[in-house]
Amino acid sequence: MSTSRSVTLSRRGVLAAGGAVGIGALLAACGDGKSSAGANGGAKGGPWSFTDDRKQKVSLKSTPQRIVAFTGTAAALHDFGIDDQIVGVFGPTKLKNGKPDPQAGDLDVDKVTIIGNAYDQFNVEKFAGLRPDLLVTNMYEPGALWFVPDDSKDEITKLARSVALTSSRVPLVKIIERYAALAESLGADLKAKKVTDAKSRFEKAAEKLRTAARSHRVKVLACSGSPDLFYASNPGINADLMYYKSLGVDLIVPDHLDKGGYFESLSWENADKYKADVLLLDNRTATLQPKDLAAKPSWAKLPAVKAGQITPWSSEPRFSYAGSAPLIETLAKAIESAKKVG
Numbered sequence: 099m100s101t102s103r104s105v106t107l108s109r110r111g112v113l114a115a116g117g118a119v120g121i122g123a124l125l126a127a128c129g130d131g132k133s134s135a136g137a138n139g140g141a142k143g144g145p146w147s148f149t150d151d152r153k154q155k156v157s158l159k160s161t162p163q164r165i166v167a168f169t170g171t172a173a174a175l176h177d178f179g180i181d182d183q184i185v186g187v188f189g190p191t192k193l194k195n196g197k198p199d200p201q202a203g204d205l206d207v208d209k210v211t212i213i214g215n216a217y218d219q220f221n222v223e224k225f226a227g228l229r230p231d232l233l234v235t236n237m238y239e240p241g242a243l244w245f246v247p248d249d250s251k252d253e254i255t256k257l258a259r260s261v262a263l264t265s266s267r268v269p270l271v272k273i274i275e276r277y278a279a280l281a282e283s284l285g286a287d288l289k290a291k292k293v294t295d296a297k298s299r300f301e302k303a304a305e306k307l308r309t310a311a312r313s314h315r316v317k318v319l320a321c322s323g324s325p326d327l328f329y330a331s332n333p334g335i336n337a338d339l340m341y342y343k344s345l346g347v348d349l350i351v352p353d354h355l356d357k358g359g360y361f362e363s364l365s366w367e368n369a370d371k372y373k374a375d376v377l378l379l380d381n382r383t384a385t386l387q388p389k390d391l392a393a394k395p396s397w398a399k400l401p402a403v404k405a406g407q408i409t410p411w412s413s414e415p416r417f418s419y420a421g422s423a424p425l426i427e428t429l430a431k432a433i434e435s436a437k438k439v440g
Contacts, residue, residue: 148283151237151264151276158259161285162231166213166258168245170416171234173203174274177418178281179290186228188214189245190383199383203416218247222254230258234280236265236417263417270341270415270422274300277417296420303426304345310433311346318433319350319372319402320411322361322380323391328369329361329380331413336360338415338422342429350374369396376436377402378429381410401439407432 147157166186167175175184190199191212198207213224233254236244243262246254263276282288320331320339333339333349343349350372352362364371377400381387388408391397402408409432412425 146283148261148280150261152241152262156232156259156261158231161283164229164231165284166225166228166230166233168235169199169205170201170203170414171236171244171263172210173201173205174277174416174418174421175234175281175284175286176205177203177296177416177420178278178288178293179286180281180284183284184210186211186213186225186230188212188220188225189216191215193383200381200412201414201416203418203421214245217245220245220247220250220254222250222257225254226257233258233260235260235262237262238265265417266335266337268337268340269344270337270417271304273337273417274419274422293419296418296423300419300423300426303423303430304341307342307347307426307430307433308345310430311348314433314436315348316375316433316436316438317348317350317373318376318378318429319374320378320380320413321374322411322413323386323394323397325386326366328364328366328397330364330372331361332359334359336413337417338413338425342426347429347433366394366396369394370400374400374402375405375407375438376432377408378411378432379408380413382413405437405439407436407439 144161145157145159146161147155149155163183164185165172165175165180165183166188167184169187169189169191172184172187184205187202187205187207187210190201191207191210192202192215193199198205211224211228213228214220233243233246235246238244243251243255243260244265261280263273263280265273278286278288278293287293320333320336322329322331330350330352331339332352332355333343334351339349352372354362356363379388388403397403409428415422415425
C-alpha cells in the first residue's frame with residue numbers, strides 16, 4: 099500500500115484496533131489542482147487522458163468503460179454521475195448484516211463485484227477477471243494507493259492503469275473539485291440537475307456552518323475511541339476538519355501529535371486532557387461508538403458526554419458534494435444546539 103511500510107502498518111494496526119482518528123498516520127501527497135483530462139477526455143470514442151495527484155499522466159485509447167475503485171472513491175464518482183462504468187470495488191463495502199457500509203454512499207453494492215471488503219483482502223484474481231481499464235483510489239501518502247496491498251501492488255498495477263487522488267492535507271472542497279474533474283473526464287455531466295443540486299446544498303450547508311460557528315463559540319474535538327486508546331485528531335491534516343476550521347469552527351488542535359501528525363493518542367485515564375464542548379466522534383464501523391464507550395468511566399465523565407453533545411464524524415468522507423453536504427449540516431446543527439461545558 100505504501101513504500102513506507104512501517105508508517106502504513108502502524109496506521110492499519112490502529113484502524114484494525116478500531117481507533118485511528120481521521121485518516122490516521124497516512125500522509126497525503128498534495129496535487130497541484132491544475133491537472134485535468136485531455137481535450138477528448140469525456141468522449142467515449144476518442145482518446146482519454148488524466149493527470150492524477152502523483153502528477154502521472156494516464157493515457158488510454160478511449161474513455162475507461164471498466165473501472166475498479168476503492169469503495170469510497172467509487173461512491174464519490176457515482177455521485178457525479180459515473181455509474182455503469184464502475185464494475186468492481188475494494189474496501190469497506192458491506193456490513194456483516196449485508197447492508198451497505200456507510201462509505202458506499204448511494205452506490206448499488208449488489209451491482210458491483212467486491213474484490214475485497216477490508217484491508218488486505220484485495221483479490222487479484224477477481225480483479226484480473228473484471229478486465230479493468232482503470233483502477234482509481236485515494237492517496238494519503240505520496241505514491242501510496244489506498245487499500246491496495248504492498249505485497250501485490252506491482253502485480254495489480256500491471257493489470258490496469260491507476261489514478262490516485264490526494265485525500266488529505268488539502269481542504270475538503272479542493273479534493274471534491276478534483277473528483278469532479280475526474281468524473282467529467284470519464285463522461286459525467288457536471289451540469290446535470292443531480293450534481294448542481296448537490297453543489298447548491300453543499301454551499302448552503304457551508305454557509306450554515308459558518309454562521310453557527312460565528313454565533314456559538316464552542317470548542318469541538320474530533321476524536322476516536324479504541325479499546326485501549328482515545329485519539330484526538332489534528333484539524334491541520336484531515337481534509338474535512340481543515341475545511342470546517344476555515345469556516346470558523348473552533349476545533350481543538352492536539353499539542354503532542356503522534357508520528358505522522360494526524361492525531362494524539364491518549365490513554366483512557368487522560369481522555370479529559372482537552373476541554374471540549376462538543377465531541378465529533380469517528381463513526382466508522384471499526385471504531386467504538388457511544389454505546390460501546392459507555393462502560394468506560396473516563397468517557398462517561400467527559401463534560402460533552404454528560405451534556406449529550408456528541409455528534410458523528412465520518413472521518414473518511416465521501417469526496418463529493420452529495421456525500422459531504424449532510425456531514426456539514428449535521429455538524430452545524432450540533433454546534434447550534436451546543437452549550438459551553440468544557
